[in-house]
Amino acid sequence: MKKMIVAAAFAVVFSTTAFAQGTVKFADVVEISGGGAVVGSNWKNAIDLAVSEINAKGGLLGKKIEVTHYDTQTNPGVARAQVQKALDGDPYVLFGPVYSGSAIVTQALAKQNEIAEFTGGEAANLTEQKNPYIFRTSFGQQFAMPKIANYMRDVVKAKKVAVFWCNDDFGKGGRDTFIKEAKARGIEIVADLSSENGQADFAADVVKAKGSGADAMFIYLHEEENARLLRELRKQSVAVPLIGETTLLNQKVIELAGDAANGIKGHVGLSADAPIPQIQEFRKKYEERFKSVPDHNALKGYIGVYAVKYATEKIGKFDRKALAEKMKGLKITVAEEPGILMDVTWDKNGDLDRISFLAEVINGQQKITQTLPALGGS
Amino acid sequence: MSDFFQLLVAGLATGAIYALIAIGFTLLWQTSQTINFAQGEFVMLPAFFVLTAMGYFQQPFWVAVLAAFAVSIVLLGVLFKKLMVDPMIRHGVLPLVIATIALALLMKEGVREFYSAEAQGFPSLAAATNVSILGVAFAVQSLVVLIVTAVAVGVLQLFLNKTRTGRRMQATAQNPTVARLLGIPVERMILYTFLINAALVALASVLVTPIYLAKFSNGEWLGMYAFIAAIVGGFNQVRGALVGGLLLGVVDNFAAAYLSAQYRLAMPLLILIVVILFRPQGLLGRLEERTV
Numbered sequence A: 001m002k003k004m005i006v007a008a009a010f011a012v013v014f015s016t017t018a019f020a021q022g023t024v025k026f027a028d029v030v031e032i033s034g035g036g037a038v039v040g041s042n043w044k045n046a047i048d049l050a051v052s053e054i055n056a057k058g059g060l061l062g063k064k065i066e067v068t069h070y071d072t073q074t075n076p077g078v079a080r081a082q083v084q085k086a087l088d089g090d091p092y093v094l095f096g097p098v099y100s101g102s103a104i105v106t107q108a109l110a111k112q113n114e115i116a117e118f119t120g121g122e123a124a125n126l127t128e129q130k131n132p133y134i135f136r137t138s139f140g141q142q143f144a145m146p147k148i149a150n151y152m153r154d155v156v157k158a159k160k161v162a163v164f165w166c167n168d169d170f171g172k173g174g175r176d177t178f179i180k181e182a183k184a185r186g187i188e189i190v191a192d193l194s195s196e197n198g199q200a201d202f203a204a205d206v207v208k209a210k211g212s213g214a215d216a217m218f219i220y221l222h223e224e225e226n227a228r229l230l231r232e233l234r235k236q237s238v239a240v241p242l243i244g245e246t247t248l249l250n251q252k253v254i255e256l257a258g259d260a261a262n263g264i265k266g267h268v269g270l271s272a273d274a275p276i277p278q279i280q281e282f283r284k285k286y287e288e289r290f291k292s293v294p295d296h297n298a299l300k301g302y303i304g305v306y307a308v309k310y311a312t313e314k315i316g317k318f319d320r321k322a323l324a325e326k327m328k329g330l331k332i333t334v335a336e337e338p339g340i341l342m343d344v345t346w347d348k349n350g351d352l353d354r355i356s357f358l359a360e361v362i363n364g365q366q367k368i369t370q371t372l373p374a375l376g377g378s
Numbered sequence B: 001m002s003d004f005f006q007l008l009v010a011g012l013a014t015g016a017i018y019a020l021i022a023i024g025f026t027l028l029w030q031t032s033q034t035i036n037f038a039q040g041e042f043v044m045l046p047a048f049f050v051l052t053a054m055g056y057f058q059q060p061f062w063v064a065v066l067a068a069f070a071v072s073i074v075l076l077g078v079l080f081k082k083l084m085v086d087p088m089i090r091h092g093v094l095p096l097v098i099a100t101i102a103l104a105l106l107m108k109e110g111v112r113e114f115y116s117a118e119a120q121g122f123p124s125l126a127a128a129t130n131v132s133i134l135g136v137a138f139a140v141q142s143l144v145v146l147i148v149t150a151v152a153v154g155v156l157q158l159f160l161n162k163t164r165t166g167r168r169m170q171a172t173a174q175n176p177t178v179a180r181l182l183g184i185p186v187e188r189m190i191l192y193t194f195l196i197n198a199a200l201v202a203l204a205s206v207l208v209t210p211i212y213l214a215k216f217s218n219g220e221w222l223g224m225y226a227f228i229a230a231i232v233g234g235f236n237q238v239r240g241a242l243v244g245g246l247l248l249g250v251v252d253n254f255a256a257a258y259l260s261a262q263y264r265l266a267m268p269l270l271i272l273i274v275v276i277l278f279r280p281q282g283l284l285g286r287l288e289e290r291t292v
Helices: A002-015 A037-056 A076-088 A100-112 A141-156 A169-184 A203-211 A223-235 A251-261 A277-290 A296-315 A320-327 B002-032 B039-055 B061-089 B093-115 B140-162 B164-174 B176-181 B186-212 B219-233 B238-259 B266-278
Strands: A023-030 A064-071 A093-095 A117-119 A134-136 A160-166 A188-195 A216-220 A242-244 A265-268 A344-346 A356-362 A365-372 B130-133 B136-139
Touching: A023 A037, A023 A076, A023 A296, A037 A064, A037 A223, A037 A277, A037 A296, A064 A076, A076 A093, A076 A100, A093 A296, A100 A117, A100 A134, A100 A169, A117 A296, A141 A169, A141 A216, A141 A242, A141 A265, A141 A356, A160 A169, A160 A203, A169 A188, A169 A216, A188 A203, A203 A223, A203 B002, A203 B238, A216 A223, A223 A242, A223 A251, A223 B186, A251 A365, A265 A365, A277 A296, A296 A320, A296 A344, B002 B039, B002 B061, B002 B136, B002 B140, B002 B164, B002 B186, B002 B219, B002 B238, B039 B061, B039 B093, B039 B186, B039 B219, B061 B093, B061 B186, B093 B219, B130 B140, B136 B140, B140 B164, B140 B186, B140 B238, B164 B176, B164 B186, B176 B186, B186 B219, B219 B238, B219 B266, B238 B266
Parallel strands: A023 A064, A023 A093, A093 A117, A117 A134, A160 A188, A160 A216, A216 A242, A242 A265
Antiparallel strands: A265 A356, A356 A365, B130 B136
16 A cells, blocks of 8 residues: 555656656746737747647657746746746746846756756846856847947948947847947947836937937837837938847837838848748748747747757757756757758857848838858858 | 927927826816726727727728727716716725726736737827928927827817806816706716716827837826826816826926936926925815816
8 A cells, every 4th residue: 555655656746747748848938928028929939839840740759848838027026936936847948038137037047957948038148147057049249249330330331329228138238238349340329328118208319319410320129119219210200220130120120110110220130031941931830820920039939949859859868957068069950950940059158159130121021131151150 | 409399399299198198087086086097098998999990890090090089988988987987986986996996907908818918000190200390300290299189178178168068067076066956967067077088088099109009008107197297287177287297298308318218207206296295286286176
């Protein structure tokens, strides 16, 4: 009888672990509501898409992936609590958050629990915490901003730039890195304008930027605020070039800003408009399933899941520490894993390198104007 | 100096929207002692009526706006009064306040359920161009907001002061018992104020949503700003609400431009504290006076 009880207890315990009963648990902690809802919904949808594709082909190492989504409400405090809750469920791997402010506070938990965390955050400091368990799914600002600054100097020929940035980890990191790179290239910053997350009225900010004499404006806000700012810039008939990074040229920004988005230019690390067959195939599948155009956050989530799939198959077992170890210096090519969409390499810090793009919005559509090589030449 | 005037006009345009919402606050308070903490959500919702009419029923923008006004007047005017205010007000102001807070949550989450938490685009009332006046370039959209608001407030004042129904509404606000003795249908007059409030919030919604984008959470700040505007201007005066709204809009813009963008959100609260300390009846309010 005692043996039966012990056996039953073991059965209960192991049925709740990450790898029991023919399933493997993935946890996704992301911005499903709040100011980052646009971001989180794309990320979440793409993870669901990737997981259903892998499951349809027999799962991961023969086990079905079971993904649970947790809502950060775009609040770092809630994000931390949700990651703790997710970890209580004993997942194999952790996805999210996308907002850097949340990612910076959750990665300590990932480190404590020795579980790989695939974040969509782009703040430069995310991979500077000596955390062996954090991995990006997009460029960090330290890789993107030099490309933007070069573009400002060489293509836009800007001498005086006004900078709009959002007052959080993402915005502050981007602002600091951009200003450093711009100054190094002889570009003067004539207006330095911070705004709050969720800010609705940009009239005063735009009046100040107009009065600064800037011959170009660099915009580094989140998606909804980008759209509101673009509307205000057009409302006040600002005619100088508007330059940004991936979030500015995001599909949702273009949709929300309408005509006001036409003419914006910038560097995009990921784009559903990229002239790459695998990305176009992904876009088609995403649009069919979710009836909307995926943005770069969707690409991040999708790539993250396939990176885990590839690395796990390489190590041949569900071992959290081994997964994190395997990711360091890992190069995944489309030929080996089509779900990775573009050849990509992770370095020892969790930063990644791959090709990127210059883009412009023309008639409400993002057009890729140039493909930039990976920094490592892959 | 050009910046100053541009900021002034942009602030007045934003403040005009706050004023429309604040006027609704004061009207409801004066006639029925209703403090509607769902007023912000009342502004958020009509924009989604417009989007529904345009998206689901494939109507052009202006038809959708008219439909949204009609639906708002029925839902946020008639049904709000009949189903929530009338049953709750018998138990005092506080239960009604709590009920309107619950209604605000219900409306917000309802919109999130049907339209998701993502912001939605919303058409502008005017083209995104500038017009030059005395050498200063002003955004046409800001001027349109100002003109539409001025016309709406002017029509409202004319209605209240120059029509028989308007004067009956004022009498109801001043003393409902005497008004009833004089044969004024007090209940109907109170209902009219709810209908006017519904029309004002629908108008505010159409004016503000092109700037804010349509989002379930828009009512949070709008409701708070309008409530502060009404208190700052004087809760018992329509013109007080107007001045309070305009003042808040202008101060907010100047604070963002000349003081600190980070602390701009604190400015309305700072003004509120100062007014409560030194002129508790509001800038244009009168002690113990009740007029529409």
